[in-house]
Amino acid sequence: MKPYVVAYLGALAAVPAGLRCQQPGLTSQDSAFQALNRLAYGPRPGEVTRVAAAGVMQWIDRQLSPDRIDDDVLAQRERQFTLLDYDRGDLAAMYAEAQRERRDRKQSAAQQDTTPTPTQRKGRRLAGEFADLAVVRAVLSERQLYEVMVDFWFNHFNVYLAKGADRFLTPDYVEHTIRPHAMGKFADLLIATAKSPAMLFYLDNWESVAPGATPPAATRMGVRPFFGRRPLLFAPPGDPARMDSLRPRAAARQAKGLNENYARELLELHTLGVDGGYTQQDVIAVARIFTGWSIRRPQRGGDFEFHDWAHDRGEKQVLGVTFPEGHGMDEGIRLLKMLASHPATMHHVSRQLCQRFVNDDPPDGCVDDAVAAWKRSDGDIREVLRAIFHGPDFWAPENVRAKVKSPLEFVASAARAVGAEPDTSPRLAQVVARLGEPLYLHVAPDGYPEREDAWVNSGALLDRMNAAVALAAGKLPGLTVNLDAFPSGLDTEQLIGAVDAQILGGKMTENSKRVVRNQLSDIGDPVQARALAVGLAIGGPEFQRQ
Amino acid sequence: MSISRRVFVKSGGLALVSFGLDPLFLARAAFASSRPLPPSRALSRPILVCLFQRGAVDGLNMIVPHGDPLYYSERPRIAVPRSDVVDLDGYFGLHPRLAALKPLWDEKSLTALHAVGSPDATRSHFDAQDYMESGTPGVKATSDGWLNRYCQHDREHENTPFRAVAFGPQLPRILAGSAPSLAIEDLQAFGMRGPQPAGRDRLTRAFEELYAGSATGLLSTSSREAFEAVQTLKRLDPAQYRPADGVDYPRGRLGKALLEIAQLIKADVGLQVAFADATGWDTHVNQGASEGQLAARLDELGLALAAFARDLGARMRDVVVCTMSEFGRTVRENGNSGTDHGHATAMLVLGGPVNGGNMLGKWPGLDPAQRFEGRDVAVTTDFRDLFAELVSRHLGARDLGAIFPGFTADQARFPGVIRA
Structure with a gap:
């Protein structure tokens, strides 16, 4: 056939x-x-x-079934990203090596030398690859919804790349915590994040111990300092939040205590939502349940490790449910499963999904449909999404083109519109950063907001126009554009028609056509005319909406 | 650099309208007329600069209660030793890395308030920042920020594109709302880029027409503000700016933001409300005492504020800078030589109109019985009382109910940061 x-x-x-x-x-x-x-x-x-x-x-x-979609083009491109050849242990070793080089240089005559050492250069290149990889996947993958969901979940379970060990733990977090679970069961994703070194480090749970508990002597001996004052690798230039909260030697000498940070964000952001009906007492009980959830030798990029000695084995009450005394790591898993299927969680997360896919102010009906699917499917993310896409709100005229693209959405969609082939240089990721949402660098655990007023402002709009013009003119290094959809033989009206159909979905206003027509009137060179028309379309108001 | 004529006319009218109503403005007008000033100087008007310390600054190590033995017994590892504190009044003192601010205290243009905070008990950064910026603690549904509402309700001032400016890539919550406001990351890079001025102008015009005719909603208002600002900056030429002689801003985002705010103030482009923020205050682990993590952040803050005040020189007579942070931190240090989320914190207010040289606010003490929930510094000044005083007595706002809905502002509760 x-x-x-x-x-x-x-x-x-x-x-x-x-x-x-x-x-x-x-x-x-x-x-x-x-x-x-x-x-x-x-x-x-x-x-x-x-x-x-x-x-x-x-x-x-x-x-909705990404596994069944062939994605060879992306797979080939991914092979060019050497970052993916390094596991978090390799990256941790590289980080330590860069620290050592810096110390050596400080002690030697070369201390005025500010050029990066070979390891530093390598680290910077890999950090650039890391941000770029997210954009390349968004641009090239055939599994588009899957990539959208990876971005959604990273943002939901946000960690901050520039905080201490997260500089070398975050790539692993994306590859092995977020990506494998992005279209599975919410509970599995939640448990994976709870056990991930990146999250344990980011929200300080790795050093939260039952009050009065002290580590066995052998553990104390193994701890070495490994963070200097200044980040060398994976740190954005000029980033203000250079907060290294890892001082293991000093910390190990001292009695540790309970740290509520992860517990609070788990309830407020990851699951129930801030109005989810929990109290400060619940936060403390949850923190006690997670005492001992730690990282084995974090300085070497170690894996999750449960420290029995640090765990509070007393009885706890969370949301009126008793967690009897005498339990270890199992009660943390029990709690996560309980939270994953809690009605407040279903509502909170479903609402965020509807915000992402339907409207910044999601209609109640959409949220209700998603919650119903969540209940039916026991938190199967694919079924929740299916309910949203099959619901009337997704297609309602008031929700179509009602959202403004986020910085990543703008950059990826612009690159796709011009058939761009990005390489492994971080150029597109830098544009995303300039538009206000640098990848993996939202410092707070709430992730980037899903509302247009967070990114629509005059400065960012001008940056979008600049990026559009540069992209269409082929002046962004690091990617090649393919404007074959707009062959050079077209006259002005045909060119405008093609731009409207291919880039703006037929939604170009008469005013925009008139402006572009005027701009093209004195340009004889067809290549220049095409670049200008495409640049104006991508930087113009219609393309900012989705 | 002179301001456009329509603003001049509007502001000239304003002086007459405000004459009998705003003593501070009267005082300034009298001062301005008492000596010959170029026309742009005569236009000077109050400016408020807000600095948000995101992450909840440890007020107790910023403004140290070195006269309280409890401060030392509760913080064996992170207290700032008395010998290091820059004493202010025998009981409180500046963290040593804020020493650059001491001259401002001595010339009575700097004050500090302890025990400022929210009536809401939340210890969530996001909620507490949200409340401090929306100005409606406990109410999440508020869609705009209080600085923006000030701009909405004080219509006497001309809405120049630079009336309300936030320095950073994103417009913060405090300036979100219907009044035009600008987010600027870098004055020099603001506008269309390109090698040829003619090409830049052409693209600017083309996009201006596209957005004027086809944009809707927020895209429409934001783009309009953008193109007005581009026109003004073209006249201003920010690349040529040099701070006053001998003034050195610290490297980093905060120093750069304050430098650009100073530049806009000197250029008389109608700046009235400016906002910048600084991160890195969430010191759960190893926050340090006289040196360390928090000290490094305070160092940048102190140097940046001192440079700003020196750079502006006489122009500081119209400027008030206020620091704020979503909450304070626990009185007692935690098991990681840090501090956890607390309640009240300390804020700094500086500038010409400031009632400086003494501590303001009511100090509740560190006694456990006086603490909030037994662990944190209690709030004795609702942050809205401080902000309401700033917008009314400094900026001249009258309708405080519209700026802080659900809150009855009472002059008797104002902490008294603005000189009467």
Whole structure:
């Protein structure tokens, strides 16, 4: 059977679903545009037509099963990222090596030498790769919804790359904590984050111990200092929050105590939500339950380790539920499972998903549908998402193009619109940073906000215009653009028509067409004209919406 | 650099309107008229600069109660030794790394308040910052910030594009709202970039037309503010700015933000409210005493504020700088030689109009019986009383109910940071 016949049959098969879900106001092209803007990082040239022809609901269902989508192009590109060849132990060793080089240099005659040492250079390159990899995946992956969810969950379970050991623990956190669980069960993801060295370090739980507990002598001996005052690797230049909270030698000499940090954010941000009905007493009880959840030799990039000696084995009460005395690590798992299926958690997380996919102020009906799916499926993220995409609110005219793209969404969608092929240099990630949301560098555990007023401001808008012009003109080093969708033989009207159809989903206003037409009037060079038209379209107001 | 004519006319009218209503303005007007000043100087008007110490600064190690033995017994490892404290009044003193601010105290343009905070008991950074910026503690539904509401309700001032400016990549909550406000990360890089001025102007015009005709909602207002600001900055040429002789701002984001605020103030572009923030105050682990993590942050703060005051020189007579932080930290040090989330903290207020040279606010003491929930410094000054005093007695706002909804401002409760 010929491919287009298959596509046709697919479109027919999708009709009932389409009728059920789509509003009469949306054409199949509009629906495809909406799906590609929200479940993906925007359409590539020709993609709206392809998805519309194949059936939008079918495309959505495919996106919900990322394992079944072939992603060879990305896999090939990922092989160029040497960062992925290093595990967190390697990165930790590199960090220690850079520290040693710096100390040596300080003691030698070369102390005026400010050029980076070889290890520092390597570390900086890998740090650049790390941020760039997120953008490259967003741009190139066929598993678009999966990449959107990786970004969503990292933000939900945020850690801060520039805090101490998180400089070498965060890449592992993305690869082995967030990515494997992004489309699975919420409870599994929650437990994975709770046990991840990156989170244990970021929210200080690794050194939270039952009051009065002291480590066995052998453990104390093994601790060595390994953080200097100044970050060398993976630290953004000029970052103000150079807070190394890791001073193991000093800490080990002293009696430690309970640290409530993880407990509080677990309840407030990761699960129940700030209005989830817990008290300060609950926070303390949760902190006691997680005493002993620690990291084995963090300076070497070690794994999760439960310290029995540090655990508070007394009885605790959380949200009215008794955790009887005498338990160890098992009560932490029990608590996480309890929190993962708590009604407040379902509502809190479902609401955030609806905020991401539907509207900054999500409609109650959408949240209710998501919560119902959560209950039915025991917290299966894919089923919760399916409920959102099949609900009427996702397709309602008032929610279509109602959201403004976040910095990452803008950069990735712009790169996709011009068929860009990014390499491993951090150029696109730097643009994301300049627009206000540097990757992995939101210092607070709440992650970047999901509301447009957090990123729409005059300075950031000007930066978007600048980035758009540079991108369209091929002046962003680190990526090649492919403007074949706009062949040089087009006259001005055809060029504007192509830009409207391929980049703006047919939503270009008459005013915008007039402005672009005026701008093109005195430009004879077709290549220059094309770059200007595309740059104005991507930097203009229509493209900022999704 | 002179200001555009429409602002001049508007502000000239304002002086007459305000004459009988605002004694402070009257005093300033009289001062301004008592000696010949260039026209731009005559336009001077009150400016408020807010600095947010995000992460909850340890007020007890910033403004040290060295006269209280409890301070030392509760903090065996992190207390600042009495011999290091820069004494202010025999009981309180500055952290040694804030020593650069002592001259401002001595010339009575710096005050400090202890025990300022929120009536809400939350120990969540996000909630507490949210409340301090929305100005409505305990109410999450408030969509705008109190500085923005001040701009909304004081309509006598011209909305120049630079009336309210936040220095940083994102507009903070405190300035979110319907009144125009600007987020600037770098004055020099603000605007369209490109090698040729003609090309830049052309692109600026094209995008201005695109947004004027096709943008909706927040995209529309933000872009309009952007293009107005671009025009003003083109005249200003910020690349040429040099601070006053001998003034050195510390490297880092805070120093740069204060330098650019000083630049805008001197350029008379209509700046009235400025905001900057600094992170790194969440010292749970090894915060240090006279030296260490917190000391390094305080060093930057003290040097940046001192440089700002020296750079502005005589212009400081119109400027008030206020630091704020979402809450304080526990009185007792924790098991990691740090401090955990507490309740009240200390704030600094400096500038020409400030009633400086003495401690303000009511000190509740460190006795466990006086503490909040037995562990934290209790709040004796609601932060809204401080902010309300700043916007009313310094900026001249009258409708405090609109700026702090649900709060009845009472002059009797003002801490008295602005000289009468």
